Every structure is written in structure tokens, then in C-alpha cells.
Amino acid sequence: MTFRSLLMAARAAAALTATAALTLLGAAAPARASAPPLPKLDIAGVYVTGVSSGGFMATQLQVAHSALFKGAGIIAAGPYDCGQGTVIGFEACDLGIGLPVLEQQAVAWANQGRIDPVAHLRNKPVYTYHGTLDPVVNPLLSDAGVQFYKDFGADTRYHDGDPAGHAWVTPYGPVACSLTSAPFMNNCFDDPEGEMLTHWFGHVNPPNTGAPRGTLSRFDQNRYAPGGFAPWYAMDTTGQLYVPPACAAGRPCGLVVALHGCLSGQYLLGDRFAAWGNLDTYADTNDLVVLYPQAIATTLPFNPQGCWDWFGYNGPDFALKSAPQTTAITNMVHALGG
Numbered sequence: 531m532t533f534r535s536l537l538m539a540a541r542a543a544a545a546l547t548a549t550a551a552l553t554l555l556g557a558a559a560p561a562r563a564s565a566p567p568l569p570k571l572d573i574a575g576v577y578v579t580g581v582s583s584g585g586f587m588a589t590q591l592q593v594a595h596s597a598l599f600k601g602a603g604i605i606a607a608g609p610y611d612c613g614q615g616t617v618i619g620f621e622a623c624d625l626g627i628g629l630p631v632l633e634q635q636a637v638a639w640a641n642q643g644r645i646d647p648v649a650h651l652r653n654k655p656v657y658t659y660h661g662t663l664d665p666v667v668n669p670l671l672s673d674a675g676v677q678f679y680k681d682f683g684a685d686t687r688y689h690d691g692d693p694a695g696h697a698w699v700t701p702y703g704p705v706a707c708s709l710t711s712a713p714f715m716n717n718c719f720d721d722p723e724g725e726m727l728t729h730w731f732g733h734v735n736p737p738n739t740g741a742p743r744g745t746l747s748r749f750d751q752n753r754y755a756p757g758g759f760a761p762w763y764a765m766d767t768t769g770q771l772y773v774p775p776a777c778a779a780g781r782p783c784g785l786v787v788a789l790h791g792c793l794s795g796q797y798l799l800g801d802r803f804a805a806w807g808n809l810d811t812y813a814d815t816n817d818l819v820v821l822y823p824q825a826i827a828t829t830l831p832f833n834p835q836g837c838w839d840w841f842g843y844n845g846p847d848f849a850l851k852s853a854p855q856t857t858a859i860t861n862m863v864h865a866l867g868g
Contacts, residue, residue, distance in 0.1 A: 565748040565768045571819060573867040574782040577730055579603030579657075579809075581698040581714070582666070583825075584789030586612060586840030587855070589675065591787070593636060594851045595860060596650035598868065599787075601730040603657045605722070606664055606696050606791070608671035609678040611635055611849040613841025629674045633681055644850045652683035657726040661694025661718075663708050687729045692718045698791070702806040713799050714791055715806050723808040727816070731784075737811035744774035744814055746804055751824065754861035756854045763844050763854040764833040766797060766824035769862070772810045773819050783817040785868050787859060792837040795824050821866065823859050 578599050580588035585607025592602040593610040611632050612623040623632065639645045656679045660672035669690070676688050692699065695710035699718050705711055707718035727734045748768045751760040760767055777783035790803045804810055809820050827836040831843040839855050842848045850856070 565750040567753055568749045568771060568862060568865045569773070569778075570865070571773070571777055571785075571867045572780055572782045573785045573819070573863075575600045576785045576787070576863055576868040577601045577603070578787040578789070579605065579726065580607070580789030580791070580838070581605040581794075582607060582696065582791030583837035583840050584791050584794075587789050587838035588787075590840065590849045590853070591856055591859060592654075592656075593648075593651065594645040594849065594853075594856060596646040596648070596654065598646075598860065598863065599654075601655040601657075603659075603726040603730075604675055605659045605698055606661065606667050606672075607675060607840075608667060609675040612671070612675075613848070615842035615846050615848070623671065623674065629677060629681075633678060636682075639850060644847075644852070646851070648682050651679065654679075654684045655730045656684045656686050657689070657722075657729045658686065659689045659692075659699065659722050659726075661692050661696070661699070661707075661716075662690070663693050663710075664696045665710055666696040685729075687725070689722060689725060692720065694718050698803070698807060700806055700808040702808055704806070712793060713802055713806075714794055715802070721808070723812060727812055727818075731816075734812060735815040737808065738814035739811065742772075742810055742814065744772050744810065745778070746770060746772045746801060746810070751858065751862075754865065755858040760858065761826065761828065763858065764825055764828045764831055764836070764839065765855060765858060766795060766826045768796075769824045770796065770801065770804055770822035771819070771866075772804060772813055772822070774814050774817065776817055777819050781817055783819050785819045785821060785863065785866060786813070787821045787823065787863065789823060789838060790825070792835040795826055795836045796822075797824070797826050797836065819866065821862060823862065825855075 578588045585604045589610045592599040640648045658676050697714040697716040699716050703715040703717035705716045751769045839848045847853050
């Protein structure tokens with residue numbers, strides 16, 4: 531049975547409980563009951579960041595919806611459409627030799643209206659981080675990601691000097707800088723999040739180093755996914771949202787979409803990406819809301835490590851505006867007021 535026929539059968543089986551459907555798809559049943567929808571806030575601008583598969587997904591979101599996302603932070607990842615839906619295509623990208631093809635494809639898709647015009651990328655701030663000891667993403671791949679943005683006129687900043695493994699680097703990371711190991715949150719005794727936010731905004735206030743002032747809550751991801759059931763597309767039934775008090779009270783606030791990497795969703799790490807990621811600390815002092823969409827491991831589609839779809843496991847449109855995960859996340863952004 532193909533994935534499409536399985537999907538249609540699942541939709542037709544209205545009597546299936548959510549747990550039964552998750553079992554059918556090979557996903558773990560959610561630990562939490564149904565969650566509320568996202569609140570409507572006064573969102574003043576939308577930015578996106580992510581690590582590893584979340585870094586590739588951040589690029590896909592920002593390039594496909596360049597009119598919506600004002601900036602991006604790409605951590606331990608590579609250029610837009612690097613996966614190309616084929617092993618051969620990714621290997622060429624991984625060697626840094628496929629960049630002209632990727633850029634030509636982006637222009638063609640923009641001309642067809644399948645992504646936003648690439649002209650929107652001009653002058654957009656893009657921050658890229660890559661560790662010199664990263665065994666997963668080689669320097670050529672990261673370099674190609676930076677060059678992709680440069681070639682379309684983006685304002686790039688590249689941090690590539692830390693002896694970091696494959697990880698989200700944060701002052702609160704429990705893993706030594708040079709390692710690549712769970713929970714993939716390393717401490718290199720610097721502050722990439724502060725650098726990224728400063729590159730986006732020009733200036734940021736110092737982070738809150740005390741107890742969190744805002745609230746981290748769960749929301750229902752199902753209502754924002756195509757078809758109303760997020761696990762069909764390897765997304766968890768709930769996501770996470772951090773809202774400082776001023777933003778909850780109606781003050782205009784920026785929105786940061788933060789995407790975890792493989793083996794790092796809440797189904798494995800709980801709240802740790804938010805707690806240790808050093809974004810909520812800046813959110814408290816800079817009027818920022820942080821949205822943490824969540825992916826999960828599934829058998830159908832085949833996503834055993836809970837990665838975001840950067841190579842086409844949900845279908846060939848994974849890098850386009852029509853991609854189901856992209857649609858779900860942008861639906862979340864719009865629901866929040868972005």
C-alpha cells in the first residue's frame with residue numbers, strides 16, 4: 531500500500547481514535563491529551579531558525595515564504611533544496627558542487643509562483659553557524675548555504691570558527707563543545723543566539739539570566755496541519771509556545787520560529803530545547819514570542835529519527851510553499867498574528 535492510499539484510508543476511517551491512527555502510522559502515541567489552539571497576538575515581524583534538519587527546514591521556510599520571514603538563523607545545515615528528493619542530488623550538494631543548480635531551481639520555482647520571488651531575499655539578515663568538528667554537515671555544505679544567500683543579496687553573517695560538533699550551541703548546553711551526542715545542545719562558552727538576534731535586529735537587550743518571566747505552554751498542532759492530523763506528516767500532535775508577559779498583554783512582539791533537529795523533538799527531550807536553547811532568555815527582555823513546532827519519528831512516512839522533511843519523505847514538494855510541514859508551520863504563524 532502506498533503512503534497516499536494509506537493516508538486516504540486513514541481519513542476515511544472516521545471511527546479511528548487518535549491513538550489507533552498513530553499506531554497505524556508507526557508513531558508513538560502522544561503522552562498528552564488535546565491542547566488548546568494558539569492565541570492571537572500582536573506580531574510585529576516573523577523570523578525563523580533551526581538546527582540540523584531544522585536548519586534545512588528553516589531555509590526552506592524562509593526561501594519559500596521570503597515575503598513573510600524577515601530573517602533566518604541556519605545552524606549546522608546547508609542550502610535551500612539541498613535534499614532534492616534524491617540521494618545523488620544530496621551527495622552533489624554535500625560536496626558543495628550543486629549550488630548553481632539549486633539557485634536556478636529556486637529562480638524557476640519563484641517564476642512559477644511555487645515559492646515567493648527570490649528578490650525578497652535581498653538585504654534580509656541571515657545568520658549561519660557551523661562547528662569545525664561537525665561530523666554530519668561538512669564545511670563545503672555549510673559554505674554553500676551561505677553562498678546561496680549571498681548570491682541572492684541577503685545580508686549574511688557566518689560563525690564558523692568554534693570547535694563544535696553537530697549541535698545547537700548555547701551557554702546552557704550540557705554537552706561539551708566538541709562532541710556530537712544527545713541532547714545535541716553544546717556549550718562552547720559563547721552566545722550564538724545573541725549574535726543571531728543582534729544580526730537580525732541590530733541591537734538586543736541582555737538576556738534574562740534568572741527565572742523565566744514568560745510561560746511555556748503546549749498547543750494543538752493538529753488544527754494547523756493539512757487534513758487536521760499532524761502525525762500524517764511526521765509532526766507531533768502538540769507543539770510548544772513561549773510568551774513573555776508583555777506579549778501576552780498585547781504589546782507588539784516579534785515572533786521567532788525555532789526548529790529542533792533530528793532526535794531532538796519533545797517526544798524525546800520534553801521541554802529541554804526551549805529550556806536550554808537560550809531563546810526564551812532573550813524573549814523575556816526583547817519582546818519576542820518563540821514558537822517551537824514539533825516533529826516526531828514515524829514509520830509512514832519513513833522518518834525514524836524524528837527529522838524535519840528536508841529531503842522529501844512527505845513528497846516531492848518538500849521545499850515549496852505547498853509542502854505539508856511548511857503549510858502547517860505557516861498556518862501556526864498566521865494563527866498567532868504573523
